[in-house]
Amino acid sequence: MDGHVLSVEQLTVAFGGLTALDRVTFDVPHRSVVGLIGPNGAGKTTVFNAVSGVVRPREGTLRRHGRPLRRHRPHHLPRLGISRMLQGLGLFPGMTVLENVMVGADPLATGGLPGMLTGLGRAPRDERRVRERAEAALHEFGVADTAHALPGTLPYGVQKRVALARACVCSPELLLLDEPASGLAADEVSELAERVRGMRAHGSVLLVEHHMDLVMRVCDRVVVLDFGRVIADGTPDEVRADPAVERAYLGPPEGDGDLLAPDGPEEARDGR
Amino acid sequence: MAPTHRAPASDARPDTAGPAKAATATRAGRRPALGHPLLRHGLWALAALAAVALLTAATGPVTDLRVADVGLHLLAVAGLQLLVGTSGQVSLGHGAFMFVGAYTMALLVVNLPAVPLAAGMAAACAAGCLAGLAVGAATARLHGPYLAGATLMLAVGLPAVALRFPDLLGGANGLAFTAIGAPPALSGLVDDTQWRALVVWTVALIGLVVLATATRGRLGRHLRALRDDPTAAALSGIPVGRARVTAFVISAGAGSLAGACQAYVLGTATPSTYALTLSLVLLAALVLGGLGSLWGAFWAALAIVYVEVAGTELAHALELDTDVRNNLPVVFFGAVLIIIVLAWPRGVHGALSALGRHRSTPSQTGDS
Numbered sequence: 001m002d003g004h005v006l007s008v009e010q011l012t013v014a015f016g017g018l019t020a021l022d023r024v025t026f027d028v029p030h031r032s033v034v035g036l037i038g039p040n041g042a043g044k045t046t047v048f049n050a051v052s053g054v055v056r057p058r059e060g061t062l063r064r065h066g067r068p069l070r071r072h073r074p075h076h077l078p079r080l081g082i083s084r085m086l087q088g089l090g091l092f093p094g095m096t097v098l099e100n101v102m103v104g105a106d107p108l109a110t111g112g113l114p115g116m117l118t119g120l121g122r123a124p125r126d127e128r129r130v131r132e133r134a135e136a137a138l139h140e141f142g143v144a145d146t147a148h149a150l151p152g153t154l155p156y157g158v159q160k161r162v163a164l165a166r167a168c169v170c171s172p173e174l175l176l177l178d179e180p181a182s183g184l185a186a187d188e189v190s191e192l193a194e195r196v197r198g199m200r201a202h203g204s205v206l207l208v209e210h211h212m213d214l215v216m217r218v219c220d221r222v223v224v225l226d227f228g229r230v231i232a233d234g235t236p237d238e239v240r241a242d243p244a245v246e247r248a249y250l251g252p253p254e255g256d257g258d259l260l261a262p263d264g265p266e267e268a269r270d271g272r
Numbered sequence: 273m274a275p276t277h278r279a280p281a282s283d284a285r286p287d288t289a290g291p292a293k294a295a296t297a298t299r300a301g302r303r304p305a306l307g308h309p310l311l312r313h314g315l316w317a318l319a320a321l322a323a324v325a326l327l328t329a330a331t332g333p334v335t336d337l338r339v340a341d342v343g344l345h346l347l348a349v350a351g352l353q354l355l356v357g358t359s360g361q362v363s364l365g366h367g368a369f370m371f372v373g374a375y376t377m378a379l380l381v382v383n384l385p386a387v388p389l390a391a392g393m394a395a396a397c398a399a400g401c402l403a404g405l406a407v408g409a410a411t412a413r414l415h416g417p418y419l420a421g422a423t424l425m426l427a428v429g430l431p432a433v434a435l436r437f438p439d440l441l442g443g444a445n446g447l448a449f450t451a452i453g454a455p456p457a458l459s460g461l462v463d464d465t466q467w468r469a470l471v472v473w474t475v476a477l478i479g480l481v482v483l484a485t486a487t488r489g490r491l492g493r494h495l496r497a498l499r500d501d502p503t504a505a506a507l508s509g510i511p512v513g514r515a516r517v518t519a520f521v522i523s524a525g526a527g528s529l530a531g532a533c534q535a536y537v538l539g540t541a542t543p544s545t546y547a548l549t550l551s552l553v554l555l556a557a558l559v560l561g562g563l564g565s566l567w568g569a570f571w572a573a574l575a576i577v578y579v580e581v582a583g584t585e586l587a588h589a590l591e592l593d594t595d596v597r598n599n600l601p602v603v604f605f606g607a608v609l610i611i612i613v614l615a616w617p618r619g620v621h622g623a624l625s626a627l628g629r630h631r632s633t634p635s636q637t638g639d640s
Contacts, residue, residue: 052507078509090504092497094564103497107509109490113518116491117482119309127489166508 003066004029005174005204006051006082011060013046013228020046022228023060026221028174033196033205035215035236038225039249044208045087047225048176051206052077052084064174078107081173081203085180089163091151097162098147101134104166108133133169141165141195157188164195173203181211193218216240224248313484317477324473328466336465337537338577340472344533346573347476349558350483350566351526356555357563358487359519360499362416365407365423367551368430369524371543372396372403373531375434378447378541389452393475393532400528401521408520412513427551431543446542472533479526484566486522495519549602560609562619571620579605 006028013021021043028034036044049055051062053072062069064080077083083104092100109126116123138144141161151159160180167175177196181189189211196218199205209215215222215236222239224232226248232239239245324343328336352366373396380392387395411422434441441447454467462470486492497505498512506512535541557576562568583601592600616623 054503073511074503074506075509075511077507084507086504086507090501090507092500092504094500095493095496099493099496103493103505103508103510106490106493111490113491116489117486117522119485119489123489124308130490 003063005064006206007061007063007066008047008051009061009063011047011050011062012058013043013050013055014058020228021050021057024225024228024230026223026230026233028204028206029220031200031202031204032220033200033207033218035219035222036206036208036225037210037212037215037222038231041227042225042248043228044225045178046228048084048178048206048208051176052082078170078172082176083167083170083172083174084176085163085167085178087178087182089151089159091159091163091166093150093152096148096150097143097154098131098134098138100151100162101137101166101169102130104169105130105133105137107170137165137169138162141168156183157185160184160188168199171202175199175203175205177205177207177209179209179211180207181209181214189214309485309488310481313481316484317481321470321473321477325470328469329462333463333465336463336469338581340465340469340533340537341577342573343469343473343476344530344537345554345557345576346570347479347533348527348530349554349561349572349576350480350569351523351530352554352558353563353566353569354483354487354495354526355519355523356558357565357568358492358499359495359516361516361519362420362555363423363520363523364420364551364555365426365430366523366527366554367546367548368423368426369400369403369527370531370534370550371430371434371541371546372524373400373528373533374535374541374546375441375447375531376400376528377532377535378449379441381449381452382447389471389536392536393529396532397525397529400531401525403528404521404524405517407524408517411520412517424548424551427548431546434543442542444543446540446545448540450539452536468537472537475529475533479529480566483522483526487566491515491518553602553605556605556609560612560619562621562623565621565625567624568619568621575605575608575620579608 004027008024008026011021011024012019024043024047026034036047038044046055050057053069053074053076056071064082069080072080092103095103108129109122111122111126115121115126135144135147138147141164143158143161143165146154146158146162151162154162160183164180167177180192180196184192193214196205196207196214205218207215207219219236221234222232222236223230224239224242224245231244231248232242234242324339328339331339348366348370351369352363355361355363355366376396376399377392380387380395407423407426411419414422434446435443453464454462458467487495494505494510494515497508497510498515502512505515531541531546534545538545553576554572557572558568560575561570561572580601583604584597586604587597587600612620618626
């Protein structure tokens, strides 16, 4: 198990004539939190889509522990130890919270179709394992009391925890988080920051986030994308001091604000 | 840059041990009801079969055949329920799979009379699964109205195959055969129609036990997940395309088995039985009964059989001429459907479960 949990090498993704990612290169080391930031349309979600096999890169290689990932598909991700929380959460509205998380825990089951049809063989043991792991995850994320509710009936912050529980239920080696802080109140963001840092005990996190305070607090490294290119890659302090980053966020000099500062508009709102 | 009033990562609090909390906390959630799902569903099935036996023993041949009709439609609609209600794929071609089953059964009995009934049923189910695999694989990339359109073609086209090969499939008259009656050992106990009702219900309940076990377990979760959000389902490790085809195969197997039962009860398989109307009635009845539950399929089967009976009786009572009389049951069915869906948008089962506080959580709405 040598090498980084994820190495992105010269990743190029194009949609028709539009180059969404242009030779993007960065690493996610073992047990670290890497932030992926950049203005809207910079290609952050496209990186996630390429890593999760939703889009095929035109060029470049994705490596997991040094071994290239070739033609993997989204449903291979759990087997690769990669989990992704979608920006829109992607909870299943017609299923209870427990069932939602049980779907996330489903890779723990090993039985085949005959068992699923008859409930025989490994099926009961699979079912028990999946259920127990899902219940444990619900406890871990403090949403056990909502186990039999439908996600749509819960506050957004709780839904977010459910989505996070579903993404984490199989203890992934690499967790992809797409804007986990959006729509959360200040105390919820602090709790999220703690959880994300806590995840380094088991694996690594690749985090796309606009909430700069969160990014600066939790990330070991920050990669900045602009127009599909990496314009900076370093520790939060290095990135914050990088003039290229400032330009990307604010346009040419003489801007009258600093979006990278942690006390941005969201902080002001949260301070009420 | 503006001054920072909070230092970056360095002062973050130490990692909190989440799992420790989980270990000490109390386990929430109900335990699944007693025993193995197969045992539980099997006991339900035995009780239902006993009820059918009592019912048919107490009534005459006309009711026997209607009870058999309810049983086979229950199986067909339950299969459709898995496809439409659980996996969210709308099929207008379910009648075509009943056609496959009925003709497999009829061909076997006509050409190989020695084949036992159970083997005929198994062959029909297998043929239906193969047909479902072909249709499911061919339409795997179609969704919503496009899938409905493609399956509609199947419902329109397949019965015409019988007309195209009149020597093999009997043309418009179909294939008639002598149905296997009650075994001689039971001749004093049950008459032929009663025996047929029991055979149909035995087959239907075996099918239902499998469907119930599949729907309530992992497979049901997979299908509901991909119905609700295919992207999130795939990211959770569910091979969406394969799961969709699996739903088609199981649903087609159930439909085909129901068709075989119908051929067995009627002693004939004709193309007109499996015309487009049948597929439409099955889907409409499913909506009427309630999407998403096997109880919905039960109400649907009752509606299919008894609304038609009521429509036919009404037509006779009004002494209408033949053309109107033949079409009145379908019109009547449509009217009942409209009234029920207007009154209870989630079907009979939805209304009943809301009535009997079926769930502690607020009931779901807008479920497809």
